[in-house]
Amino acid sequence: MLELRLVQGSLLKKVLESIKELVNDANFDCSSTGFSLQAMDSSHVALVALLLRSEGFEHYRCDRNTSMGMNLNNMAKMLKCAGNDDIITIKADDGSDTVTFMFESPTQDKISDFEMKLMDIDSEHLGIPEAEYHAIVKMPSSEFARICKDLSSIGDTVVISITKEGVKFSTKGDIGTANIVCRQNTSVDKPEEATVIEMNEPVSLTFALRYMNSFTKATPLSNTVTISLSNELPVVVEYKIAEMGYVRFYLAPKIEEDEEDTKPQV
Amino acid sequence: MGVGGNFWDLLKPYARKEGFDFLRNKRVAVDLSFWIVQHENAIKATHVRNPHLRLTFFRTINLFSKFGALPVFIVDGTPSPLKSRARIVRYFRSSGIELASLPVPEEGVSAERNHMFSSHVQKCVELVELLGMPVLKAKGEAESLCAQLNSEGHVDACITADSDAFLFGANCIIKCFCPNFKEPFECYNMSDIEAGLGLKRKHLIAISLLVGNDHDIKGVRGIGLDTALRFVKAFSEEDILNRLHEIGKGNTSQIPIFIKFEDDMDMDGNSLNRKQSHCSLCGHPGSKKDHMKFPCEFCVTKADEGCQRKPEDFKCDCFSCDMNRKHKEKKRLKNWHTKICHKIAEEPNFPKNEIIDMYLCNDNASDGPHIVWGKPNIEMLIDFLNFHQHWEPAYVRRMMFPMMSTIFLRDMTTTTEETMLFGQYQFDSIERVKMRYGYQFFVVKWKHAGVNISCKVPLKESSVQQDAIIELDETVDLLDDCDVPEIHEDSGCRFLLTDENMDLVGAAFPAEVKRFWQDQELKRRKNSTSRSQENEKSPSPNSRSIQLNITEFYPSTKVKHRQSKQGGGESSKIADSQGNEGSKMKRKMSSPDKIPKSVRRRLLFD
Numbered sequence: 015m016l017e018l019r020l021v022q023g024s025l026l027k028k029v030l031e032s033i034k035e036l037v038n039d040a041n042f043d044c045s046s047t048g049f050s051l052q053a054m055d056s057s058h059v060a061l062v063a064l065l066l067r068s069e070g071f072e073h074y075r076c077d078r079n080t081s082m083g084m085n086l087n088n089m090a091k092m093l094k095c096a097g098n099d100d101i102i103t104i105k106a107d108d109g110s111d112t113v114t115f116m117f118e119s120p121t122q123d124k125i126s127d128f129e130m131k132l133m134d135i136d137s138e139h140l141g142i143p144e145a146e147y148h149a150i151v152k153m154p155s156s157e158f159a160r161i162c163k164d165l166s167s168i169g170d171t172v173v174i175s176i177t178k179e180g181v182k183f184s185t186k187g188d189i190g191t192a193n194i195v196c197r198q199n200t201s202v203d204k205p206e207e208a209t210v211i212e213m214n215e216p217v218s219l220t221f222a223l224r225y226m227n228s229f230t231k232a233t234p235l236s237n238t239v240t241i242s243l244s245n246e247l248p249v250v251v252e253y254k255i256a257e258m259g260y261v262r263f264y265l266a267p268k269i270e271e272d273e274e275d276t277k278p279q280v
Numbered sequence: 281m282g283v284g285g286n287f288w289d290l291l292k293p294y295a296r297k298e299g300f301d302f303l304r305n306k307r308v309a310v311d312l313s314f315w316i317v318q319h320e321n322a323i324k325a326t327h328v329r330n331p332h333l334r335l336t337f338f339r340t341i342n343l344f345s346k347f348g349a350l351p352v353f354i355v356d357g358t359p360s361p362l363k364s365r366a367r368i369v370r371y372f373r374s375s376g377i378e379l380a381s382l383p384v385p386e387e388g389v390s391a392e393r394n395h396m397f398s399s400h401v402q403k404c405v406e407l408v409e410l411l412g413m414p415v416l417k418a419k420g421e422a423e424s425l426c427a428q429l430n431s432e433g434h435v436d437a438c439i440t441a442d443s444d445a446f447l448f449g450a451n452c453i454i455k456c457f458c459p460n461f462k463e464p465f466e467c468y469n470m471s472d473i474e475a476g477l478g479l480k481r482k483h484l485i486a487i488s489l490l491v492g493n494d495h496d497i498k499g500v501r502g503i504g505l506d507t508a509l510r511f512v513k514a515f516s517e518e519d520i521l522n523r524l525h526e527i528g529k530g531n532t533s534q535i536p537i538f539i540k541f542e543d544d545m546d547m548d549g550n551s552l553n554r555k556q557s558h559c560s561l562c563g564h565p566g567s568k569k570d571h572m573k574f575p576c577e578f579c580v581t582k583a584d585e586g587c588q589r590k591p592e593d594f595k596c597d598c599f600s601c602d603m604n605r606k607h608k609e610k611k612r613l614k615n616w617h618t619k620i621c622h623k624i625a626e627e628p629n630f631p632k633n634e635i636i637d638m639y640l641c642n643d644n645a646s647d648g649p650h651i652v653w654g655k656p657n658i659e660m661l662i663d664f665l666n667f668h669q670h671w672e673p674a675y676v677r678r679m680m681f682p683m684m685s686t687i688f689l690r691d692m693t694t695t696t697e698e699t700m701l702f703g704q705y706q707f708d709s710i711e712r713v714k715m716r717y718g719y720q721f722f723v724v725k726w727k728h729a730g731v732n733i734s735c736k737v738p739l740k741e742s743s744v745q746q747d748a749i750i751e752l753d754e755t756v757d758l759l760d761d762c763d764v765p766e767i768h769e770d771s772g773c774r775f776l777l778t779d780e781n782m783d784l785v786g787a788a789f790p791a792e793v794k795r796f797w798q799d800q801e802l803k804r805r806k807n808s809t810s811r812s813q814e815n816e817k818s819p820s821p822n823s824r825s826i827q828l829n830i831t832e833f834y835p836s837t838k839v840k841h842r843q844s845k846q847g848g849g850e851s852s853k854i855a856d857s858q859g860n861e862g863s864k865m866k867r868k869m870s871s872p873d874k875i876p877k878s879v880r881r882r883l884l885f886d
Contacts (some may be wrong), residue, residue: 140834268825
């Protein structure tokens with residue numbers, strides 16, 4: 015039997031809103047350590063990994079490892095019925111083909127019961143190594159979302175370049191070019207508004223802005239976003255989920271076809 | 281010429297416009313002298329050597345190959361004495377010579393056509409016989425034999441502008457025959473004329489006798505086409521000629537039966553009429569005195585008032601008045617017929633039995649019908665045309681190629697024997713589909729059997745010389761659309777391209793046609809495929825980089841996630857092992873790098 019009780023139910027609502035645009039169907043894996051998910055988009059360009067550790071739940075009961083296939087759009091519709099302050103409980107019996115979502119209002123005067131059918135999903139599972147990155151940028155998530163939104167109105171790819179001066183986001187399109195530079199600043203009063211750059215060596219990679227914008231749907235989950243880059247490797251865009259886990263987006267880079275035209279001006 | 285007056289205008293509403301495919305596989309009788317006269321009138325001003333031979337040659341090839349018809353050529357025989365006299369009268373009229381000085385030929389003697397015309401006809405007969413076409417000679421008029429063949433079912437239509445053909449018994453006449461495809465045929469069917477006008481063959485003969493014809497130009501004095509039409513329609517077909525004979529003898533009591541019948545009825549009506557007297561005030565039956573006192577039953581008025589005064593142009597509706605009017609109408613019609621009969625009776629020697637017998641004769645052929653389409657005699661044809669037209673043998677062969685290819689394809693539908701065109705060319709392939717004047721043709725490729733490289737140069741020179749000769753005759757080509765096969769050289773082989781009827785090619789080489797359409801279908805699919813590929817590329821014109829796949833960077837293990845206990849366990853184990861291996865490899869690779877201690881701590885925490 016599986017029974018998970020999450021007092022801060024809005025976290026689960028936000029998680030679903032952040033990944034449903036990228037992934038249609040996914041398998042949720044439940045084990046004694048936590049509630050996790052790994053899924054790719056339909057074109058296998060991006061990968062999302064979710065972890066909610068068991069310690070973050072008020073009540074976590076998982077008698078055996080189990081996997082539940084769900085359509086994320088349908089799940090999001092279910093979770094929309096929960097209030098932002100509701101307590102969410104997820105229940106499933108062993109071998110059952112349905113999962114039950116129970117929503118309790120904080121004052122316990124309203125209890126809702128939703129049952130959703132599960133799916134059999136064949137999916138690939140990628141082994142993601144714990145990597146050490148050439149450069150890591152930590153910045154306010156709202157800033158990152160704004161940058162991606164602004165650049166996507168100019169072009170469809172973004173070149174992220176990290177040097178000792180800062181991190182530069184560049185794009186080029188029919189109407190012109192755009193460059194946004196964020197310098198490191200650690201002297202702000204609030205820690206979540208700081209931009210911190212740790213660089214071992216300069217990095218310059220090109221990514222599709224469409225996927226970046228999809229990643230920024232997770233902005234409500236966290237005030238800060240961490241961008242980890244290594245040359246010729248996928249970028250990792252990570253949003254922490256309070257004290258209980260994270261959602262990570264991996265995006266494969268683009269290889270320049272004609273380097274002369276697309277080489278950014280340093 | 282044919283029937284006098286505007287006879288063709290009378291038939292105009294019943295003309296059918298037929299397309300060029302109308303003649304395909306149809307046997308058609310052609311009045312050869314009509315063609316020759318047409319040729320000479322059309323090209324009188326042009327200096328062309330033997331235009332009658334040239335145009336007969338090309339027209340026959342077009343008729344046979346392009347239209348797919350099977351022509352039977354009909355030659356005039358000896359004209360009747362009546363026609364000879366009529367022609368003399370026509371000549372004298374047009375020349376303005378006094379009729380008084382008209383020479384009177386002896387009875388029964390007919391004058392021959394002029395010598396030059398006869399010579400032209402003879403040469404054309406020789407030409408079309410060399411082309412393999414059947415030629416028949418008529419006893420008298422060519423159109424009489426054309427019509428007889430049509431009536432007896434030996435041919436399907438007659439090509440003639442002479443309306444006499446209907447009088448001779450033709451069923452289908454093609455009046456306007458343009459050599460090119462651009463204008464439709466003007467076609468007349470006897471069945472349409474019978475249905476629309478109510479005229480049958482003998483009716484038409486009667487009309488021609490009254491109005492005038494080739495053999496009696498004047499007809500009956502004072503009777504035109506409209507009068508003749510109205511008069512003739514009143515009689516049945518079986519009766520009309522006998523009635524004319526009776527009228528001609530002076531028997532003016534020949535009145536249509538329906539008029540006579542009703543005339544008897546009118547006698548009683550007339551007697552009834554006398555009994556009735558009509559009021560001069562209101563116009564109804566009765567007397568004026570009575571109507572002054574009491575209103576008559578016809579006037580619907582109050583009892584105390586008298587009859588109303590009749591309006592102007594009043595017509596009484598009582599039974600006796602109606603009968604009286606019908607009686608008058610019949611009387612007027614009877615008088616009209618009597619007048620016509622008198623006019624006919626005044627005509628001396630009317631109707632002429634020779635003309636009627638000529639029209640009704642069913643034995644117009646000099647010999648029995650012997651219609652066989654043979655193969656052209658190419659060698660003698662080359663000699664004939666070289667002598668009369670000064671054409672080169674290569675030119676003649678090239679002009680004959682469409683006819684020979686048509687014969688070849690027709691033979692292929694009946695025999696499986698593989699023969700060669702001219703003993704040199706064989707079917708190679710279907711090149712493409714061609715549209716001409718709205719109709720589709722196959723362009724057929726014919727391959728020369730032998731590879732004669734040395735023959736190339738002489739053939740080209742010969743072709744060039746022939747082109748020079750063609751320039752002299754260029755103006756005449758406008759009359760006939762000559763279809764010259766196209767010469768094609770490809771890797772040492774020589775090909776000729778001709779336009780052929782699709783059904784004919786399909787019957788001769790069905791496998792080739794099937795293969796051709798399959799190839800066309802494949803091409804169409806390729807085009808659609810390439811078009812869709814273009815569509816795929818167009819949405820992202822700015823993309824200059826190649827998007828990589830996430831699976832290229834992380835090892836992949838395809839695991840079926842099921843809710844069973846074992847499946848879950850296995851998947852987690854495999855995932856863990858894969859992760860560990862990746863992690864180990866990564867650590868080994870990155871150990872040489874020296875990272876600050878603080879950075880390493882944060883990375884590990886993350």
